[in-house]
Amino acid sequence: MLFHNFRRIQCQNYYIFIQRYRCHANISASPVTSFKTRVSRATSSLQTRPQQLIHKRISADNICRSVRILYSFIGTKMVTVYVKLGSLSDARHVFDEIPERNLVSWTAMIGGYARYGSGEEALELFYRMKRLGLKPNEITFASILPACSKLGALERGKDIHEEIVRSGFHSDVFIGNSLIDMYAKCRSIDDARDVFDKMDNRNEASWNSLIAGYSHNGFVEEAYELFQSMPERNEVSWNAMISGYAQNGCFDESVKLFGEMWQAGIKPNAVTFASVLQACASLAALIKGKEVQGIVIRSGVQSNVFVGSSLVDMYAKCRSVEDAHKVFDDMPIRNVVSWNAMIAGYAQNGCADEAWKLFQQMPERNLVSWNAVLSGFAQNQLLSDAEKLFQKMPEKDLVSWTVMISGYAQNSCFQKALKMFLQLQGTGLKPNLETFTSLLPAFANLGALHQGKEVHEDIIRRGLHLNIAVTNALIDMYAKCGCVWDAHKLFNKMPRHDIVSWTAIIMGYATHGYGKEALQLFDQMQNFGMKPDHITFVGVLCACCHAGLVDEGRKYFVSMIQDYHIRPSVEHYCCMVDLFGRAGLLDEAGDFIKNMPIKPDAVVWGCLLGACRVHSNIGLGEYAAKRLFELNPENSSHYVALSNIYAMARRWEDVSKVRKMMRERGIKKIPACSWIDVSNKVYTFFKEDGLHLQDFISN
Incomplete structure (x- = not known):
């Protein structure tokens, strides 16, 4: 408060001084020059602390030239201070009132918008x-280039670059660094490298800008x-490379380079620790994370x-969590x-109650x-609980909507996920990568091909179709909707x-009965040097199931364990039981279950029961x-499955016993249902449903 009051008094003094000058028509230059020096010294001490400067409009028509010069000088200093404090509205208000704006005031205001506000x-x-x-x-050129970076305005950036060359400033190292940064952030890394290579003089910032640029564009090898x-x-330099590795998923390399930095005697700072801890978190490398904490201390x-x-x-x-x-x-x-x-840590580890309690204790929420x-x-x-909280939220952003869509999709509430997406479209918010990757599984599981194709077109319009995660989700969607060839084209x-x-x-190929084609793709994957994971082997074993390739299934199951050191999960055992069951090898399926090192769950026994029914x-x-x-x-x-087995053997008394057991336990058969996509809407039909499709269309 003392600082605020002191600054307020200083600004009031500026105003009183100028008001007195308005009473005089002829003022020598020397007092103005002297006062300018005093103001310059005073304002330089104000720039590093928050303040609310008080200014008054001075009519240029009623004051002398000296006061106009003086006010322009003070106004420029005030604009500079406001910009450094990030208070653009105040800076712009003062800027608009300056009677004679010079290059310094224009440059300060331009730089303020480029850094803190609107690039446009x-x-x-x-x-x-x-x-x-x-x-x-x-300085003006260096101030405007970040605006092009912020907007991704490559062409306008190139126009300004040409103007810099014509003005003769292209050899300035500060300008060169700004150009490298602009081109890199506009994803024109070749132009950034060209500027770097043509620089007569480079400093450490030049190298660091290009390293960060390569990393930002995914070229980590070139950056290294x-x-x-x-x-x-x-x-x-070290921070740029360590964070570049972490941002591009090269977490092992990030941790390794941090170790080299420490061994080289370079002291890490907060930015370094944040990057390497991110890498440790992504690797779930708890021991390494504790080592980093030791270095932090x-x-x-x-x-x-x-x-x-x-x-x-x-x-x-x-x-x-502890x-x-x-x-x-x-x-x-x-x-x-x-x-x-x-709070996020509790949420990620299944401690929703603790997350909620901590949320309620927060002194400030965003x-x-x-x-x-x-x-x-x-x-x-x-x-x-998520639905109730979503309704109570004081404001919602795209993350809020995406969390709900993802939550519904992950919990098999696919129609609710689609409904939430339609509501999102009505808000004016634009879906991003996370939204689409969360949504596409809903289309896949509902078989909503038409809507999935519309979303695919939207993804292309937004330029997101080259993202590997989105394309993977699209492949899965097309495959599950039965369009295997479209999936393969993608x-x-x-x-x-x-x-x-x-x-x-x-x-995709495996689940649609193209077992041999799926196995050929698996061989191609290995030829490309790609190492399969446990989910890949679920697909491979599934392919063997659908194609009836029992011997191949046994071979791949053994290879998974011995060659790739993957411990079989319940899904793998279930695939093997299904493989034996489809082939009629029920005794082998039963023995396989008995010899499982883990306890078989309901899915495994369900596969065996289904095979027994067949x-x-x-x-x-x-x-x-x-x-x-x-x-x-x-x-x-x-x-129902056991009842059907008895019915096929005409053991009607046993059928009646099963049905009686269901009545006594209050168990009702879940009616079969199917989905159909008509006129961009997904309709659900249950067995013996009294509603006709025309009833839906008429509504």
């Missing part, structure tokens, strides 16, 4: 300044090559709120980011806080494939049904 406003002011006859200098060739590296930055929040996030993602909470409790200062990290709790409810299948158009891409197309094996079917009644006594499908 910055460019509009830049072009307006030039129309008034003022020529930009090197440049990093290695640097004549001298500083802390920023030795470096004396454990009290930094930014580092503390990163530690909380790391421990939470490594599923060590350690996360200990770090949170030990933090001397917490901000809203710290609280959000802890939208991220609400979204963290919302995500916790959705991820932990507490959809009714697969072939991808510039690169990851393990998810290969698994999606293999699974092959009329009453004894083994009764055994499987008995296990299912113990594991999942409320599931009507198991009773």
Whole structure:
């Protein structure tokens, strides 16, 4: 408050001084010059602290030339201060009142918009300044280039680059660094490299800008090559490379490089720790994360709120909630980011109640806080709680809607997911990558091909079709909707494939009976050097099931264990039981279940029961049904399957016993249903449904 009052008095003094000058027509230049010097010294001490400067409009028509010069000088200084404080509305108000604006005031206002506000406003002011006859200098050019970066306005950036060359400022190292940054952020990395190569003089910032640019555009190998060739590296260089690895999913490399930095005697800062802790979190490398925490303590930055929040996030993602909470409790200062990290940590680890309690204790909440709790409810299948919270939220952003869509899709509430997406479209918010990847599984599971195609077109219009995660989701959607060839076309158009891409197309062929084609794709994947994971092998075993390839299925199951060291999960055992069951090898299927090292669940016994129904094996079917009644006594499908086995053998008395058992336990058969996509709407029909399709259309 003392600082605020002091500054307020100073500004009032400026105003009183100018008011006195208005009473005089002739004022010598020397007092003005002297006062300008005093003002310059005074305002330089104000720039580093928040303030509310008081200014008054001075009519240029009623004051002398000296006062006009003086007010222009003071106004320019005030604009500069406001811009440095990020108060653009105040800066613009003063700027508009300056009677004679010079290049400094224009440059300050342009730079303020480019850095803190609207890139379009910055460019509009830049072009307006030039129309008034003022020529930009090197500082003006360096100030306007970030506006092009923010907007991704490559062509306008190139136009300004040409003007820089014509003005003779292209050899300025500060301008060169700004151009590298602009081109890199506009995803024109070749132009960024061209500027770098043509620079006569480079400093460390030049190298760091290009390293960050390569990393930002996904060229981590090129970034590391440049990093290695640097004549001298500083802390920023190491940070750029470590964070570049982390941002591009090269988490092992990020952690390794952090170790090299520490061994080289370069002291990490908060930015370094945040990047390497992100890598540890993504790797779930708890031990390595604890080692980094030890270095944090030795470096004396454990009290930094930014580092503390990163530690909380790391421990939470490594599923060590107790350690996360200990770090949170030990933090001397917490901000809203710290609280959000802890809430998200609880949510990610299935502790929705703790997340909610902590949320209620927060001294200050923001939208991220609400979204963290919302995500916790959705991820932990507490959809009714998520719905209530969603309705109570004071504001919602795209993340809020995406969390709900994802929650519905992950919990098999596909129609609710579609309904939520339609509501989202009415808000004016634009879906992003996460929204589409969350939504597409709903189309896939409903078989809503028409709507899926419309979303695919929207993805192309938004330029997101090259994203590998979105394309993988589209492949899965087309395959599950029965359009395997469309899925394969998409697969072939991808510039690169990851393990998810290969698994999606293999699974697509497998589930539609193209077992041999699926296995051929699996061989191709291995030839490309791609290592299969446990989900890929589910697809491979599924392909063997649908194609009746028993011997191949046995071979792949053994190879998975011995060659790839993948421990079989319930899904793999279920595939093998299904494989034997479809081939009529029921005794082998039964023995396989008995020899499982893990306890068979209802899905495994369900596969065996289904095979017994197909092959009329009453004894083994009764055994499987008995296990299912113990594991999942409320599931009507198991009773129906056993009843059908008895009916096929004409054992009507046993059929009656099963039906009586269902009545006594209050179990009702779930009616069969199907979906149909008509006129961009998905309709659900149940067995013996009295409603006709025309009833839906007429409504």
